Amino acid sequence: MSEPARDHAGGCACGAVRYRASGDLRPVVACHCSQCRKAFTNYGAFTAVARGGLAIDNEAEVTWHESSPGVRRGFCRRCGSALFWDNSAAAQVSIAAGTLDQPSGLTQVRHIYVADKADFYELGDGLEQLSQGQSGNPWPGSARGGGGA
Ligand SMILES: [Zn+2]
Numbered sequence: 001m002s003e004p005a006r007d008h009a010g011g012c013a014c015g016a017v018r019y020r021a022s023g024d025l026r027p028v029v030a031c032h033c034s035q036c037r038k039a040f041t042n043y044g045a046f047t048a049v050a051r052g053g054l055a056i057d058n059e060a061e062v063t064w065h066e067s068s069p070g071v072r073r074g075f076c077r078r079c080g081s082a083l084f085w086d087n088s089a090a091a092q093v094s095i096a097a098g099t100l101d102q103p104s105g106l107t108q109v110r111h112i113y114v115a116d117k118a119d120f121y122e123l124g125d126g127l128e129q130l131s132q133g134q135s136g137n138p139w140p141g142s143a144r145g146g147g148g149a
């Protein structure tokens with residue numbers, strides 16, 4: 001007996017970009033790397049879905065920025081909401097968890113790139129903290145070459 005995979009939907013702040021994520025979503029990882037610090041005003045909370053499970057309804061509204069070689073970040077060209085983190089070498093695409101429609105049903109499990117976090121806040125939630133990325137994690141999401149979720 002298994003639960004059917006739940007479909008999720010989400011979008012940017014202005015509504016120009018909507019997407020659907022089909023299949024199991026990875027637990028949320030909070031990335032405190034310098035790229036996320038700037039893009040998200042502190043850190044990026046990311047889930048991830050199998051590459052074929054992400055359907056962007058109106059991708060023409062998404063601007064892709066190559067943040068490091070082979071890695072691109074997608075944001076709404078109208079309102080600037082950061083939405084996607086896509087490492088072309090990974091089997092999953094990361095989704096900014098805060099853009100999911102609520103309730104997401106997800107749980108945050110760890111912090112990564114804690115060594116790069118801003119100095120004006122502390123982490124006190126007791127979750128695992130990695131100073132760098134999470135290579136070797138069964139749900140790869142971090143990339144060599146800086147940043148990642
Ligand atoms: Zn928008």
Ligand SMILES: [Zn+2]
Pocket residue numbers: 031032033034035036037044113147148149
């Ligand atoms: Zn990051």
